[in-house]
Amino acid sequence: MDPKVIEDARAAFPQGIPAITLGAVLHEGECHPEPLVTIPLSMMTRHGLIAGATGTGKTKTLQLVAEQLSAAGVPVFLADIKGDVSGIAVPGETGSRITQRATDTGYAWEAKGFPVEFLSLTGQHGAQLRATVSSFGPLLLSKVLGLNDTQTSVLTLVFKYCDDQKLLLLDFADLRAVLQYLSGPGADALKEYGGMSKATVGVLLREMVELESQGAEAFFGEPEFDLQDLLSVTSEGRGLVSVLELQDTQDKPALFSTFMMWMLARLYATLPEVGDLDKPKLVFFFDEAHLLFSNASKDFTEQVEQVVRLVRSKGVGVFFVTQSPKDVPPDVLGQLGNRVQHALRAFTPDDEKALRAAARTFPKTDHYDVQAILTSLGIGEALITTLTKRGTPTPPFATRLIPPAARMSPLDADELAARIAGSKQVRHYATDIDRESARELLLERAEEDARQAAAEAAKEPIGVPTRSGRSPKEPPSVAEQVFKSPLTRTILGTITRSLMGALVGAPRRRR
Template identity: 55%
Template structure:
């Protein structure tokens, strides 16, 4: 994170559409991510940070988790792998700091100074400065959250809050249909909440026609036509302005620093005539703020105590880990029970065999020791002795 007060959002509140945009997922992967969010919400698995999302995805492609999605469509292992790799790369680039708690309350942007004047909030994403698309997407989350929370106020004489989206073309590069619909709907309806929006970009062609149609105020700085593509962009820009007494195609190429062509919506909602004007520069430091002054301003802010320290409470990751640990212990207990039963059966078999052997020995002893057996043995022995003697001494009777 940068040197300022951290801005965080939970993965759940960020939503699958905006997160798919930030992860650069295709339409199929975006739909699968929506299914993951739906499952987590229905099972009470809070997606607070990225490790929660990873845990749910990994669970849903496990043997246990696959059965959970049979009724609402499955999650293929290949798609899950793409999502997990995108989340991991996303986190390694510093985006993980954006997701967590405490979540930033967008109402803080409406706070006022003690003297009643408004406050200018500068939002930057130093940790992922090489991912400006993420920054723009995060700002779209701010708008969506404001739209959800702010009450309807109708047509105010001036907005309560104004957003300026710098490098707005990054917001729309590779945007899915669902994302464009979300932006168009937000831009069209949030005006009734007292919020104004300016998209700052090089040419109007960088903004989709559906969104551009909702923007009534125009401040156009100089456009140069050094190449055929530049000339084409210039002509396209001129066509987006109302009819004017100026030769806009020539005028836009001659504007200098601080000069612009402006048209706004009048009180009756119609565009005003185009006016060429010079803008008054604000009084400010044209350079980076010294680190010591910035640190003092951050720690002196009323927001510092509320958002500076991250909180990691029990959420999807902890719940799934606890469930898997309980299953492991249960499996170990069942295995131990089976082993004990098998050991008991083996022991009983040995004891049973020993008992049968003893019973057989006792029976033989009883038979041998009986008087009848001894008498029979003596009789047989005597007769056998006589036959042997006759054979030896020739006294045996001869048969005729």
């Protein structure tokens, strides 16, 4: 290989600093095993992009980076949209292709599995992720529900009222009960807070139903997922790999973005400022990141941009994995310091445009014709520029990537089920708790009001009855109002259902 290429690579990737190994330099079809192309561990908080056409090796690159982070004691969070990274839990299988690649790249390959916990938004494929309505707070919840400013201010009032009245907002049933109460029997109580229109309540309730139709009901409630769990390191000093299995929620993007917004906001709020660290505290990988941003709300995109900009100083790195750099909003893209660009195809004029755009994002190099190399890279090869430990971008080098140490194929259904069954974390989050919160307290209040109203009614003189049994001028009694209120109807419906359940001996489900 041209000694000038090797010399420049040595200058770009000095050995002997803690780093993630990506692979060996490729030039004119030849692979040189020294020096290896790396990302300094301290630069993992400068974020990254792994891009390339379908089947070019993006997910395997994600896997090999995540594995080495874990080995270096850095916890990792993976959003596994297609269910193809669960194999990271078990050692890889040797084969001629792995051996060949290990020889080409001069990498001492060893099969290894990594400590993995599976997470799930449905509770089907891992620990059930949950968060309470109150931990969202009115502003984040408004973003999630897509509310305008007026609706947001009403929701803020409702939260304030609940705070003052010690009404806990845990799940959507609580929020719904409060909204129904405040727009009906409790309307007077809200007057001193500014009041709210029935139309606004209607919108809030509708947006909640919309989100629930995406499966949000399982997500809101207790026990809330403790984000500290994501920062675990095993007793042998390996970082936990938390794999969020999303294959069963692919068609529910709102559920995933609700979780993401909560997780990013909470992490940002709770992690201390640490400045630049020798190694990150946590690194996120979002595979199939185009799904994250396509059709995403402006609020969502802004939230991601903001977090990506600010989490570096909290010791968190974020890597996006997607086909084209164009899939990532420009403001986010500009923050991604480490770039692994797998092969791009140039079949159509649009492809050509994307290719030129991708090529322009690379620093200058005398060693490669960037556009030509981007279309000629093989599977598991990429054009790579990373940040040096001083934070400056290296020139781009075509690289043959090392094989992942863990299995490249996913766990089969039995293997996954066995791991989930054996997980303490899954068991810990498995049962939802329904402690006394707004819904139950309002139910008690409604019952008390109804009792008092009934007592009052019994004392009052009876007027001339009409066909409905009520004197013409007499307004509907408080008891009647209470019993006709949507809240009471829901409550009565629920009581009836629970009674029926108890009578027919159905297992006592929550609510």
